Amino acid sequence: MPTDRSIRLAFVLAGLIVAADMATKAAIVALLEFGAEHAWLPVLNIVHVLNRGAAFSFLHDAGGWQRAFFIAIAAVASVFLIVMIRRPDTTAAQRIGFGLILGGALANMIDRILRGAVVDWIDVHWGPHHWPAFNVADIGITIGAALLVFHELAGTRKASAVNG
Structure with a gap:
């Protein structure tokens, strides 16, 4: 059983994402109030919306089975993420990415x-162009996924340089 400190770090990060998101x-x-929108910065509003779907409200109006x-x-x-x-x-680096994604998913x-x-x-x-609303969990998932992609691309470049 691995005892690497990065395992603990991954689970701590997952817990921090869950705690920050829930808070x-x-x-x-x-x-x-539900539906409220408050301008905070010229490019940022604080809103209260519910997403019954997934990313970009995919399947939000599917009738309830999607929950x-x-x-x-x-x-x-x-x-799967815990196993990884x-x-x-x-x-x-992969553990940190998986931990961030795990926190967001949970x-x-x-x-x-x-x-x-x-x-x-x-x-x-x-201006009038809005990105779909999101939350702290979504930020964790996005940063974790970006970290995993970056890690893979950096590994591919190193492998190409060694084999090249």
Whole structure:
């Protein structure tokens, strides 16, 4: 069983993402009426919206079956991520990426279980053009995925230079 400190770090990061996400969502629910929108910066609004779908509101209007579907996907993905974090041949950078994704997946899964949908509250826009609203869990997933992609690309370049 691996005892690498990066395993603990990955799980701590996952826990921090869950805690930060749940705290910010609780604050939004407590302080803003559903549907409210408050300009905070010229390119950033704080909003209170519910996403019953997945990324970019995919399947948000599917009739309700998608809640159980997305909970199941998050549960299976979380088990997979835990296995990947604990694998002895997983690098520290990969573990950190997996931990960030795990935290985001768990936080959004908890939201679906408790609320039936995910609370999104960050609205980035440029004039009338808005990016779909998101939350801290989504940030964790995005940064974790970007870290994994960067790690793979950097590894591919190193392998090409060695074999080249």
